[in-house]
Amino acid sequence: MSADISITVIDREGTEHEFTVPTDMNLNLMEVCKGFELPVEGICGGMAMCASCQVYILTDEHFGERNDDEEAMLDEAYFVEENSRLGCQIPITPELNGLKVALAPEAP
16 A cells, blocks of 8 residues: 655755655655656666765755765765755655755756
8 A cells, every 4th residue: 555745845946846756666756856857867877876866855854864875976976965865865765754855956
């Protein structure tokens, strides 16, 4: 049985988009953003190798731990903040209900 959750994404123009997302499809946040046609590239296909899906987590309780690959990529990325995560490394789970993120600026 699927549990749908609510996720809010703020695009690069400052517009908030609230999405209802299923938790039983093995999706990650990058795939959700792309599925709703937000400007997230995901050039590497979700392998934590490009940072084109970087987001800023705006809800403290949802920040979570970065894995080693994500840390290494963020060390080389532009516009990294304390609350930066790679969307491809955030699996959609019921615990993310209420998550709010903002898309990071595009790399120069």
